[in-house]
Amino acid sequence: xxxxxxxxxxxxxxxxxxxxxxGVGRESHEFIELFYEEYEAIKLADYDLMNHxxxxxxxxxxxxxxxxxxxxxxxxxAKAMVETKxxxxxxxxxxxxxxxxxxxxxxxxxxxxxxxKKHECPMCASNNFQSLKS
Amino acid sequence: xxxxxxxxxxxxxxxxxxxFGRSAWFCLYDEKNGATTFHKNAYADxxxxxxxxxxxxxxxLNVQKIISGDFGHKAKExxxxxxxxxxxxxxxxYTVQDIINKLNKDPGKKKGRYTWAL
Numbered sequence: 001x002x003x004x005x006x007x008x009x010x011x012x013x014x015x016x017x018x019x020x021x022x023g024v025g026r027e028s029h030e031f032i033e034l035f036y037e038e039y040e041a042i043k044l045a046d047y048d049l050m051n052h053x054x055x056x057x058x059x060x061x062x063x064x065x066x067x068x069x070x071x072x073x074x075x076x077x078a079k080a081m082v083e084t085k086x087x088x089x090x091x092x093x094x095x096x097x098x099x100x101x102x103x104x105x106x107x108x109x110x111x112x113x114x115x116x117k118k119h120e121c122p123m124c125a126s127n128n129f130q131s132l133k134s
Numbered sequence: 135x136x137x138x139x140x141x142x143x144x145x146x147x148x149x150x151x152x153x154f155g156r157s158a159w160f161c162l163y164d165e166k167n168g169a170t171t172f173h174k175n176a177y178a179d180x181x182x183x184x185x186x187x188x189x190x191x192x193x194x195l196n197v198q199k200i201i202s203g204d205f206g207h208k209a210k211e212x213x214x215x216x217x218x219x220x221x222x223x224x225x226x227x228y229t230v231q232d233i234i235n236k237l238n239k240d241p242g243k244k245k246g247r248y249t250w251a252l
Contacts, residue, residue, distance in 0.1 A: 108223055111220045123221065124236065
C-alpha cells in the first residue's frame with residue numbers, strides 16, 4: 001500500500017469551476033482535472049511571486065513536493081492549452097481550514113457544527129475520523 | 135432530524151448531484167420516519183449567490199445536515215453560521231437511494247479505534 005499523502009493546505013479555493021477554450025472548431029467534452037493544490041501552487045509561485053521554499057512552508061509540504069505539485073500544474077495547463085481541452089478544478093488532497101474532518105473508513109469529508117453532540121462520521125457512523133489539520 | 139441530499143432529479147433513483155448551490159433538486163430525508171420529499175432548486179440558474187440563497191432556504195426548511203459533492207466558499211461560511219453540518223461525498227455513481235441506504239446502515243457495527251482529536 002503506498003504511503004498516504006500529506007494533505008496540502010490551501011488558503012482559498014479557486015474562484016472558478018474551470019476554464020473553457022473558445023473559438024475552437026468543434027466543441028470537445030474532454031477536460032483536464034486541475035487539483036486545488038495545483039491551482040494554489042501556481043498562485044503562490046507565479047502570482048504571489050514566492051519562492052518554492054516559502055510556498056512549500058505555506059502549503060505544509062516539503063519543497064520537493066511543492067515542486068512536483070507545481071510542475072504537474074504547469075503540465076496540465078500546457079496540455080489543456082495545446083490540446084484545447086477544458087480545465088476543471090477538483091478538490092484534490094487538501095485541507096482548507098481546521099473545521100473539516102475526514103473519515104478514515106469511508107473517506108467522507110464533513111464538518112461538525114457546535115449544535116451536534118454525537119461525534120461520529122455522518123455516513124458510516126464510524127468513530128475513526130480525524131481533523132484535516134496536520 | 136432532516137437531511138438534504140443534492141439530487142439531479144425528483145425521484146429516489148435520480149443521480150446524486152455533486153454541486154450544492156446549482157443542483158437541480160434537493161431530496162429532504164427525515165431520519166425519524168424515513169419520509170422523503172423533493173424540492174426544486176429555484177436558484178439553480180441564478181446569476182450569482184446560489185449557494186448562500188440555497189443555504190438560507192434549507193435552513194428555513196429545518197435541515198440540519200447536507201450531503202453534497204462540493205460546497206463553495208460563501209456557502210460554507212453561511213452554513214457554518216447556521217450550524218448546519220456539511221458532508222462531502224466524492225463518489226460519482228451514487229443515486230439518492232444509495233446515499234439514504236448508507237445513512238441507514240446499522241450504527242451498531244462500529245469498527246476501528248477512536249481517533250478523533252481536537
